[in-house]
Amino acid sequence: MVRLKDIAEVCGVSVATVSRALNGLTNENRERTSFICQTAHDMGYYPNAAARTLKTSRSNNLGILYEDRMNHEYFSSLFDELRREADAHGYDLTFLGHGGNTETNYYEHARQRSLDGVIVVQADYDAAGIIRLATSSIPTVIVDHTYDGCDCVTSDNRTSMEQIVRHVHARGHQRIAFIQGEKGAVSRERLAGFYKVCAELGIRVPVEFVREGHFHNPSDSAEIIRDLMQLDDRPTCVLCPDDYSCLGALWLLEAQGIRVPEDISLVGYDGIRMSQMITPRLTTYRQDTVQIAKKVFSLITDAIDSPETHIPKQITVSGMLVEGETVR
Amino acid sequence: MVRLKDIAEVCGVSVATVSRALNGLTNENRERTSFICQTAHDMGYYPNAAARTLKTSRSNNLGILYEDRMNHEYFSSLFDELRREADAHGYDLTFLGHGGNTETNYYEHARQRSLDGVIVVQADYDAAGIIRLATSSIPTVIVDHTYDGCDCVTSDNRTSMEQIVRHVHARGHQRIAFIQGEKGAVSRERLAGFYKVCAELGIRVPVEFVREGHFHNPSDSAEIIRDLMQLDDRPTCVLCPDDYSCLGALWLLEAQGIRVPEDISLVGYDGIRMSQMITPRLTTYRQDTVQIAKKVFSLITDAIDSPETHIPKQITVSGMLVEGETVR
DNA sequence: AATATTATCGTAAACGATTCCGAATGTCAA
DNA sequence: TTGACATTCGGAATCGTTTACGATAATATT
Numbered sequence: 001m002v003r004l005k006d007i008a009e010v011c012g013v014s015v016a017t018v019s020r021a022l023n024g025l026t027n028e029n030r031e032r033t034s035f036i037c038q039t040a041h042d043m044g045y046y047p048n049a050a051a052r053t054l055k056t057s058r059s060n061n062l063g064i065l066y067e068d069r070m071n072h073e074y075f076s077s078l079f080d081e082l083r084r085e086a087d088a089h090g091y092d093l094t095f096l097g098h099g100g101n102t103e104t105n106y107y108e109h110a111r112q113r114s115l116d117g118v119i120v121v122q123a124d125y126d127a128a129g130i131i132r133l134a135t136s137s138i139p140t141v142i143v144d145h146t147y148d149g150c151d152c153v154t155s156d157n158r159t160s161m162e163q164i165v166r167h168v169h170a171r172g173h174q175r176i177a178f179i180q181g182e183k184g185a186v187s188r189e190r191l192a193g194f195y196k197v198c199a200e201l202g203i204r205v206p207v208e209f210v211r212e213g214h215f216h217n218p219s220d221s222a223e224i225i226r227d228l229m230q231l232d233d234r235p236t237c238v239l240c241p242d243d244y245s246c247l248g249a250l251w252l253l254e255a256q257g258i259r260v261p262e263d264i265s266l267v268g269y270d271g272i273r274m275s276q277m278i279t280p281r282l283t284t285y286r287q288d289t290v291q292i293a294k295k296v297f298s299l300i301t302d303a304i305d306s307p308e309t310h311i312p313k314q315i316t317v318s319g320m321l322v323e324g325e326t327v328r
Numbered sequence: 329m330v331r332l333k334d335i336a337e338v339c340g341v342s343v344a345t346v347s348r349a350l351n352g353l354t355n356e357n358r359e360r361t362s363f364i365c366q367t368a369h370d371m372g373y374y375p376n377a378a379a380r381t382l383k384t385s386r387s388n389n390l391g392i393l394y395e396d397r398m399n400h401e402y403f404s405s406l407f408d409e410l411r412r413e414a415d416a417h418g419y420d421l422t423f424l425g426h427g428g429n430t431e432t433n434y435y436e437h438a439r440q441r442s443l444d445g446v447i448v449v450q451a452d453y454d455a456a457g458i459i460r461l462a463t464s465s466i467p468t469v470i471v472d473h474t475y476d477g478c479d480c481v482t483s484d485n486r487t488s489m490e491q492i493v494r495h496v497h498a499r500g501h502q503r504i505a506f507i508q509g510e511k512g513a514v515s516r517e518r519l520a521g522f523y524k525v526c527a528e529l530g531i532r533v534p535v536e537f538v539r540e541g542h543f544h545n546p547s548d549s550a551e552i553i554r555d556l557m558q559l560d561d562r563p564t565c566v567l568c569p570d571d572y573s574c575l576g577a578l579w580l581l582e583a584q585g586i587r588v589p590e591d592i593s594l595v596g597y598d599g600i601r602m603s604q605m606i607t608p609r610l611t612t613y614r615q616d617t618v619q620i621a622k623k624v625f626s627l628i629t630d631a632i633d634s635p636e637t638h639i640p641k642q643i644t645v646s647g648m649l650v651e652g653e654t655v656r
Numbered sequence: 657a658a659t660a661t662t663a664t665c666g667t668a669a670a671c672g673a674t675t676c677c678g679a680a681t682g683t684c685a686a
Numbered sequence: 687t688t689g690a691c692a693t694t695c696g697g698a699a700t701c702g703t704t705t706a707c708g709a710t711a712a713t714a715t716t
Contacts, residue, residue, distance in 0.1 A: 001439070001702090003701095003702060003703085004702070004703065004704095005702080013665075013666085014665070014666045014667080015666090015702090015703080015704095016665075016666060016667080016668095016704080016705075017664085017665060017666075019703065019704060019705085020664095020665090020704090020705090023704085025705095032664095032665095046436045046439060046440050047440060047702085047703075048382070048440065048442070048701085048702050048703070049378075049440045049441050049442065050377075050378045050379075050381035050382040050387070050441075050442055050701085050702080050703095051378075051382050051671090051701070051702035051703045051704090052702080052703055052704080053378035053671095053703095054376070054378040054379050054382055054671045054672065054673090054701090054702080054703075054704095055670075055671050055702080055703050055704045055705085056671085056703080056704065057671080059378070061422070069404075069405065069408045070398070070404040070405070070407060070408050071401045071404040071405045071408060071601070073399045073401075076397075076398040076399040076404045077397065077398070077399045079398055080397045080398050080399060083423060083425070086423075086425065087425040092422050092423060092425065092441070093422065093423045093425075094389070094420055094421065094422040094423075095411060095414075095420065095421045095422075097411065097414065097415040097420065097421075108374045111329070111374060112374050112375060112376065112377045113377045113378075113420070114376070114377065114378055218605055247602070247605070247606075248602075248605045251605055251606045251607045252605070254607055255607045273399070274575070274576070274602070277546055277575070277576045277579055277580070278575075278579045279579045279582055279583040329672090331671095331672060331673085332672070332673065332674095333672080333673095341695080341696085342695070342696045342697075343672090343673080343674095343696085343697095344674080344675075344695075344696060344697080344698095345694085345695060345696075347673065347674060347675085348674090348675090348695090351674085353675095360694095375672085375673075376671085376672050376673070378671085378672080378673095379671070379672035379673040379674090379701090380672080380673055380674080381673095381701095382671090382672080382673075382674095382700095382701045382702065382703090383672080383673050383674045383675085383700075383701050384673085384674065384701085385701080657716100658715100658716090659714100659715080659716080660713100660714080660715070660716090661712100661713080661714070661715085662711100662712080662713070662714085663710105663711085663712075663713090664709100664710085664711085664712095665708105665709085665710080665711100666707105666708090666709080666710095667706105667707085667708080667709090668705100668706095668707090668708105669704105669705090669706085669707100670703100670704085670705090670706100671702105671703090671704090672701105673700100673701090674699105674700085674701090675698100675699090675700090676697105676698095676699085676700100677696105677697090677698095677699105678695105678696095678697085679694105679695085679696080679697095680693100680694085680695080680696095681692105681693080681694080681695095682691100682692085682693075682694095683690100683691085683692075683693090684689105684690090684691085684692100685688105685689095685690085685691105686687100686688090686689090686690105
């Protein structure tokens with residue numbers, strides 16, 4: 001391993017001069033600087049991140065927090081975009097695990113590794129470990145959830161749902177059911193949008209039309225939909241919590257002879273690729289993962305680079321309604 | 329931040345003693361050791377990874393290399409399992425990006441961060457950067473590809489394909505087409521298994537039955553399948569490179585009035601969850617991502633812990649044939 | 657010409673942990 | 687009592703880098 005010391009000896013200068021030259025500090029002799037940089041490159045020098053971190057307590061490394069499994073496409077593609085942004089900003093991405101022991105202490109883990117910030121993609125937002133992290137001095141950005149006084153990036157859950165309701169209403173639906181995902185900021189926002197537009201449009205919403213389901217759980221959604229269809233006063237359209245569960249439900253229903261959209265209309269959420277590859281193509285709302293990732297980094301880099309002037313913001317990113325073939 | 333020095337002052341011992349006590353070194357006073365550990369815990373001590381890495385040149389951090397996008401389920405679930413294993417072994421997982429600059433130097437990046445090892449999940453295996461890494465002294469495990477003299481974990485591509493061919497043959501198919509994915513060790517192995525069993529079973533394979541396609545590319549596969557079906561002497565069954573492309577092809581075909589398996593039988597590969605949620609359920613081969621991850625870690629931990637006695641191995645992990653409804 | 661100012665660079669002290677080596681103490685046998 | 691030996695601990699160097707500070711030389715000011 002080539003060290004600054006080695007370069008210093010070759011160039012006949014001090015270690016400090018080499019460090020300054022390589023870091024582009026001012027007050028340095030021009031030609032000498034370029035000479036040092038050249039020989040450093042020739043010698044195959046690369047800085048030792050551990051030493052640099054130890055001295056500066058900056059690691060150029062961000063933590064990424066994801067408690068669930070990654071295998072639904074919305075999360076994995078969001079993750080891909082975050083990775084791209086991290087690369088562009090010169091950061092590495094390290095997964096924040098439970099730190100070996102079961103008592104999930106994300107804060108300590110982040111401190112141990114001197115992480116410059118943490119991106120929370122998915123977590124149990126009521127858990128003490130997450131709140132500890134979010135309220136700490138470590139720059140933290142939450143995706144798809146909101147804490148007061150924290151940096152957050154969310155989809156426009158409320159207005160997107162408003163668009164969806166207007167869309168299906170425009171296509172003639174008056175009896176619209178709504179399946180929630182897990183309780184939380186996302187479901188709350190979407191439900192608010194749902195109720196708001198229903199009220200505006202004079203759509204009556206029986207209490208049994210609003211059900212509690214789960215994200216990414218197809219059989220659960222199918223069960224609820226079948227249940228809804230057996231009501232005397234049954235809905236003509238069901239809004240699902242996400243594409244994954246909607247797709248699954250669609251197939252489970254079709255296997256039972258229930259056709260979409262002839263017998264029932266369905267709407268998904270997320271806009272995963274597969275939703276547009278199937279027949280019928282899903283009517284859904286595509287989240288803009290590229291923009292979400294960009295916003296996450298604009299927040300976190302600001303928090304890192306100017307911690308004293310940074311004020312936490314909550315950013316909303318708009319997506320796009322995708323008209324498929326599952327709404328009659 | 330609490331340092332060893334702080335603990336030493338509180339306990340009235342030297343820094344060296346605290347370090348030894350915390351690391352469980354021998355030749356230490358029993359009760360004093362436990363007293364030190366207790367106060368360290370009470371003071372909220374956690375070690376500084378950067379300092380430790382600088383001194384020991386071990387980081388307890390593994391690199392994970394993935395050049396493509398993550399959004400197909402096989403890779404993302406494999407990744408989930410790797411994450412679980414890393415947690416269990418006390419390692420963190422850091423993504424190896426291109427290091428900011430475009431000239432992809434994974435080796436230097438790994439050295440910079442003092443990574444203890446690197447797991448290559450997907451990459452351009454012919455690129456100089458990967459080969460440089462694989463042939464370096466950094467413990468490296470390759471998944472789904474083989475280099476001579478390197479640690480590799482692959483699925484049983486050859487025998488799995490043999491099983492698949494036997495299966496469809498047992499169900500009466502004599503005219504079987506094969507769509508390859510990208511060129512490489514995986515495709516080569518599968519094709520070898522395909523040819524071998526076809527020969528054994530006396531199945532004639534016209535040259536136009538073996539096509540070059542792409543992994544994870546549904547429209548491409550659909551195109552090829554349609555093409556195959558227009559042959560005078562058309563196949564009755566097509567083996568696709570993976571579930572994702574197979575699913576997509578299936579829908580594209582059905583949209584054009586071609587029914588599966590009535591008009592054509594299809595077989596996928598990977599065994600992603602969605603393949604079993606749809607109608608018809610896919611006949612496919614499920615890769616054992618849990619076992620793959622376990623093997624990866626058994627190799628990499630051995631390479632890290634005993635670099636002198638470690639000899640590179642190539643491990644094959646068996647999966648399981650999943651009988652669905654896409655083979656008549 | 658003497659002094660003030662600036663531009664450059666080197667010295668050395670950190671950052672927090674590990675670990676070699678030697679010192680101090682205790683134990684035991686002769 | 688003395689010497690040999692084991693046990694336990696502290697001192698200090700070290701890992702590679704950054705950076706405050708002072709020293710030096712070059713230039714400008716009067």
